[in-house]
Amino acid sequence: MIMSKIIKGLQEPLRAILGDRLALIGLAVLLSIVAMALFAPFLSTHAPLAVNEREEGSLMVRSVQGEQVRWELAPALGERTLNDAHYVDGVGMAVGNAGVVWRFENGEWTLQDNTLTETLNAVAINAEGDALAVGENGAMALWRDQQWHAIETPTAVNLLGVAWSNPDVAMVVGESETLWQLTWQDDDLDINVLESPVDRGVTLNAAAVDTDESVWVVGERGLVLRLTPEGDVLRERLPTNRGLNHIHLAANGAGLVVGERGTILTRESIDSEWLAATSPDSRAMRAGWITEEGEAFAVGRSGIILERQGDNWVLATTEEERHLRAMMVTADGYYAIGSDRFVNRLAPPSSEHWFGTDHLGRDLFSQNVHGSRIALLVGFLGAVLVVLIGANVGLIAGYFRGRTETVLMRTVDVMYGIPFEPFALILVLLFEPSLFIVILAVSLLTWRTVARLIRSQVLSLRERPFVKAARVAGASDLRIMYLHIFPNVMPLVFLELAIIVGVSIIAEATLSFLGLGPPQSISWGGILHNARLSGAWRDAWWWNLPPGLFIMMTVLSVFFISRSLELVANPRLRARR
Amino acid sequence: MSSRRSYLIRRVIHGVMALFIIATLLFFLFRLGLPDPTAALITEGLNPEERERIRASFGLDRPIWMQYFIYLGNVLQGDFGYSFHYRAPVADIIWERLGNTMILMLPAIVLAYAVGAPLGAWLSWRRGSRADTSGIFVGLMFRSAPMFWTGMIAILVFSIGLGWLPTSGMRTLPYEASGFFDKIFTLDFLHHLILPALIVALYYLGSPLLIMRNTMLEVYGEDFIEMARAKGLPERRILYAHAARNALLPVVTQLAVTIGLAAGGQVVVEVVFSWPGLGREILNSVRTSDFPLAQASFLVMAAFVVTLNLLVDILYTMLDPRVSFK
Numbered sequence: 001m002i003m004s005k006i007i008k009g010l011q012e013p014l015r016a017i018l019g020d021r022l023a024l025i026g027l028a029v030l031l032s033i034v035a036m037a038l039f040a041p042f043l044s045t046h047a048p049l050a051v052n053e054r055e056e057g058s059l060m061v062r063s064v065q066g067e068q069v070r071w072e073l074a075p076a077l078g079e080r081t082l083n084d085a086h087y088v089d090g091v092g093m094a095v096g097n098a099g100v101v102w103r104f105e106n107g108e109w110t111l112q113d114n115t116l117t118e119t120l121n122a123v124a125i126n127a128e129g130d131a132l133a134v135g136e137n138g139a140m141a142l143w144r145d146q147q148w149h150a151i152e153t154p155t156a157v158n159l160l161g162v163a164w165s166n167p168d169v170a171m172v173v174g175e176s177e178t179l180w181q182l183t184w185q186d187d188d189l190d191i192n193v194l195e196s197p198v199d200r201g202v203t204l205n206a207a208a209v210d211t212d213e214s215v216w217v218v219g220e221r222g223l224v225l226r227l228t229p230e231g232d233v234l235r236e237r238l239p240t241n242r243g244l245n246h247i248h249l250a251a252n253g254a255g256l257v258v259g260e261r262g263t264i265l266t267r268e269s270i271d272s273e274w275l276a277a278t279s280p281d282s283r284a285m286r287a288g289w290i291t292e293e294g295e296a297f298a299v300g301r302s303g304i305i306l307e308r309q310g311d312n313w314v315l316a317t318t319e320e321e322r323h324l325r326a327m328m329v330t331a332d333g334y335y336a337i338g339s340d341r342f343v344n345r346l347a348p349p350s351s352e353h354w355f356g357t358d359h360l361g362r363d364l365f366s367q368n369v370h371g372s373r374i375a376l377l378v379g380f381l382g383a384v385l386v387v388l389i390g391a392n393v394g395l396i397a398g399y400f401r402g403r404t405e406t407v408l409m410r411t412v413d414v415m416y417g418i419p420f421e422p423f424a425l426i427l428v429l430l431f432e433p434s435l436f437i438v439i440l441a442v443s444l445l446t447w448r449t450v451a452r453l454i455r456s457q458v459l460s461l462r463e464r465p466f467v468k469a470a471r472v473a474g475a476s477d478l479r480i481m482y483l484h485i486f487p488n489v490m491p492l493v494f495l496e497l498a499i500i501v502g503v504s505i506i507a508e509a510t511l512s513f514l515g516l517g518p519p520q521s522i523s524w525g526g527i528l529h530n531a532r533l534s535g536a537w538r539d540a541w542w543w544n545l546p547p548g549l550f551i552m553m554t555v556l557s558v559f560f561i562s563r564s565l566e567l568v569a570n571p572r573l574r575a576r577r
Numbered sequence: 578m579s580s581r582r583s584y585l586i587r588r589v590i591h592g593v594m595a596l597f598i599i600a601t602l603l604f605f606l607f608r609l610g611l612p613d614p615t616a617a618l619i620t621e622g623l624n625p626e627e628r629e630r631i632r633a634s635f636g637l638d639r640p641i642w643m644q645y646f647i648y649l650g651n652v653l654q655g656d657f658g659y660s661f662h663y664r665a666p667v668a669d670i671i672w673e674r675l676g677n678t679m680i681l682m683l684p685a686i687v688l689a690y691a692v693g694a695p696l697g698a699w700l701s702w703r704r705g706s707r708a709d710t711s712g713i714f715v716g717l718m719f720r721s722a723p724m725f726w727t728g729m730i731a732i733l734v735f736s737i738g739l740g741w742l743p744t745s746g747m748r749t750l751p752y753e754a755s756g757f758f759d760k761i762f763t764l765d766f767l768h769h770l771i772l773p774a775l776i777v778a779l780y781y782l783g784s785p786l787l788i789m790r791n792t793m794l795e796v797y798g799e800d801f802i803e804m805a806r807a808k809g810l811p812e813r814r815i816l817y818a819h820a821a822r823n824a825l826l827p828v829v830t831q832l833a834v835t836i837g838l839a840a841g842g843q844v845v846v847e848v849v850f851s852w853p854g855l856g857r858e859i860l861n862s863v864r865t866s867d868f869p870l871a872q873a874s875f876l877v878m879a880a881f882v883v884t885l886n887l888l889v890d891i892l893y894t895m896l897d898p899r900v901s902f903k
Contacts (some may be wrong), residue, residue: 022710414595417883421844421856422875425863426603430610506723510845513725514860528726532849537729538737548726555721563713566791 008487013494016564026560033554037372044366045354048522052353052361053341057082057096058322059109060305062334071305071318071336077102077109082337084287085328088125092328093143094337095120095133101148104330114148116141122206126164132182134159134172154180154191163207163215171215171227173204179217179225179233197235198223208249211270218244218257238265238274246287248327258285258298264306264313266296280315281306289327299324299336321345349542356542358527359534367522368546374512374523375505375554378435382442382504387497389443390450391489397451398458399481409455415448421510428516435518442507450496457489491569498562502555509551524551581894592887599879604648607872608641657873662865667873671855675840675877677747678847678854681770682839685777686832690785692778694828697789698821702812704794713790716783725845728776732849735772742772745851773850777843781835785828792824799823826896830889837885840878 017023036043046052057077063070082096092104099116101123102109118139125131131143138153153159159174172180177196182189196202204219210226217225222241226234238244244259253270257263262279279285281304288298296308303318322339329335343361347353355364397408424441431437461467462485470484511517512525515533524547531537537544629638639647651658657667693716700712719727736744747769796802797820805815844856851857855874862870 022714410591410594413591413886414598416886417595417599417879419838419840419875419878419882422859422878425844425859426606426871426875428863430606502721506721509723510725513723513845514848525723525725528729532729538733541733544726544729544733548722548730551726552718552722556717559717559721563717 016568020564022560023564026557029557037376040370044369046363046366048366048370052344054344055081055341058339060336084122085326086125093123095123121160122162124162126167128167134162161206163209165209165213173207173217175203176201206246208247211253218247239276250292252292254290256288256290258288260284287326289329297327299327370522371524378508379501379505383500385443386447386500390447393451394454398455412448420445433516442504461485495565495569502558592883658869660870662867674855674858685774689778689781693782693785694789697786701790701793716786719779720783724780725849728849796820796824833889837882840881
């Protein structure tokens with residue numbers, strides 16, 4: 001009985017929605033947003049609050065404007081980390097993960113074909129233009145006659161450094177004190193495995209050739225070895241015990257060694273002492289470069305670039321936080337090269353992140369998808385609560401009249417005196433922000449309109465003959481109210497339900513935007529709150545735009561639906577010809 | 578006539594009672610949520626005697642019903658206490674902020690209604706046409722877009738992108754005002770006002786537009802319109818002189834209600850545009866746990882709403898002779 005009445009009451013609004021084009025569009029949009037909320041975990045491409053990282057062949061270029069030295073990000077060299085770079089006589093090379101090799105010539109970088117797919121850790125070019133690249137698991141390749149030749153190696157050890165002592169002899173170093181001397185005679189290669197004088201399995205990180213064709217090798221725990229042209233391995237002492245990451249020697253014998261905890265050592269020529277410099281930064285330096293003129297640079301993680309100015313080292317200001325791994329100085333340019341995986345902050349929309357990322361590198365598409373959940377939850381729960389309270393108050397007040405009506409309607413009057421946003425603010429001041437408070441604030445302050453409207457309808461309905469007939473037939477008050485009068489105010493109830501869904505969604509977004517939403521939850525208003533708080537919203541349009549569009553689309557679709565319901569509740573609005 | 582007067586007197590009494598109930602609710606809500614409202618003050622390393630002195634100065638050493646009557650007495654005398662944050666009388670702060678809010682909201686609301694109502698009337702005349710549909714669409718669109726979002730986008734486009742208008746605040750700093758009128762009648766101030774006022778106006782536009790349109794549609798069914806048609810009056814005259822006049826009542830009502838809510842209704846606009854109004858003040862007072870300021874701001878806003886609602890009722894009795902004074 002009661003079900004059939006309700007179904008009958010539902011029929012007319014439903015027919016109204018299906019008959020109106022705008023309402024139908026609204027319904028379709030609303031349903032797809034509901035679907036988005038339901039299937040949010042499947043639709044989102046990333047975990048919404050997970051920090052996303054990426055790697056790329058970052059390239060930073062130095063420019064001088066007046067007194068100001070600036071390092072600026074140039075277009076990246078591919079999507080792979082570049083680990084080392086070398087430059088000799090107009091030709092440069094940078095090698096990186098997945099075997100990528102970039103060639104630098106005449107100011108242009110070009111990607112070279114390479115058969116290797118292993119991570120390449122180091123590269124060195126010799127006077128004849130041949131290059132040797134070494135990498136993980138004993139990967140090694142020789143660039144000669146304009147192509148790469150893979151080289152079989154004795155063991156699959158990680159190789160970390162390479163240097164040519166002359167055009168036919170190269171030195172390769174790596175983990176576990178690997179020291180290989182490679183000698184070419186015509187096209188035959190001989191690999192000579194040298195014994196280390198230390199023999200404690202220390203990792204050797206880099207190698208560089210000196211003016212007397214001896215090769216310097218640096219490694220962990222401050223270990224420094226020198227290989228004489230005669231094939232002897234000598235242990236050298238430098239004034240440090242810190243791990244050393246990189247060595248670079250200029251053609252005139254000027255030298256630079258960098259290492260952990262801001263370690264920097266320099267020497268002026270082959271005959272002078274290695275001296276420790278005071279570093280302005282105590283983080284690890286990954287690589288360095290020194291020129292014949294004595295210009296010296298050291299680079300490290302988080303975009304650190306140190307430059308020598310006179311006797312001092314100064315920290316250059318770089319805005320980007322790429323992790324730099326190599327330094328290269330050419331005839332007329334200075335390049336810092338990287339980058340390890342770094343946090344993908346404020347990335348514009350791409351195929352990886354459809355709506356870009358926020359200031360913490362979190363995927364905004366996934367956040368927007370998940371944001372629909374809170375919006376709809378508060379929207380529908382709030383509206384149902386409001387209509388439940390409002391309709392019942394209106395029904396009771398309108399039906400019973402008298403003192404009941406006075407008390408209820410005076411309460412409604414008081415509710416009308418309370419402004420919404422400030423009231424919600426006060427609630428949050430007094431209690432902790434939570435989803436419950438948000439729904440409470442929304443529903444406490446919107447039922448007043450519903451109550452007034454329903455009451456005025458009920459006032460006229462209760463005087464109708466069918467109500468009187470029911471009363472004469474002995475129906476109870478409850479029965480008359482809910483079975484006879486209520487179905488007649490159903491169109492109005494649905495209308496109010498739809499309007500209040502829209503109002504609640506905006507209210508929730510507003511509270512979240514003001515930072516009063518439940519913490520740790522994702523909502524459209526909250527995304528905009530973060531954007532504003534971070535200050536990045538002024539540049540990151542991809543951060544601002546989607547949440548507002550989603551709010552607008554959702555509320556608009558609800559309003560379209562409510563408009564066709566309005567025609568049911570108030571037939572006089574129907575357009576007449 | 579006497580029924581009308583007694584009705585008005587009854588309405589005033591109801592309004593005062595509503596305010597009294599709100600003030601009472603507010604008092605107990607605050608006591609419930611913040612048993613010791615001086616907690617925010619006391620964290621600053623005060624010794625116990627000083628703490629007691631402050632508590633006594635707020636009357637917190639007395640029983641709660643005494644506190645309640647002291648509070649009511651103070652409010653009646655316009656004494657809202659002392660702000661923790663500004664270390665100044667709350668009343669002074671509130672009046673200044675309220676003024677700032679109103680000079681933003683009033684022009685915006687008036688603009689919205691001045692444009693929205695005639696537009697709504699015109700749309701109703703063209704009902705069912707493409708203009709009608711798109712008019713409703715645009716009105717509803719601005720109604721659906723949250724103001725903080727449209728505000729941010731407007732700042733992005735007009736202030737940061739094009740550089741036409743200032744991004745925030747009421748005037749270029751530093752500024753020394755010599756008087757209230759000097760404060761608002763400057764080009765610099767108007768320059769700052771345009772963007773926030775426009776955003777508020779666009780948001781409110783939909784409401785007079787739709788109300789006017791819908792009421793007009795109802796009015797078209799009335800006999801006197803048929804009569805006017807029968808007399809052969811031009812459509813335009815029927816529309817504006819006969820129908821619109823009768824459809825204006827709900828719009829005027831909504832206008833008064835909107836102005837009432839304006840005192841504190843649009844916190845977000847003031848936040849986005851850094852407008853030093855009452856709405857932003859109540860948010861700040863919530864953030865700094867400045868309970869005297871929060872409590873008083875809220876009460877002033879509520880008083881505004883109640884007063885304007887009362888005005889609506891009085892207006893109704895004057896504009897619509899059909900209203901019964903039961």
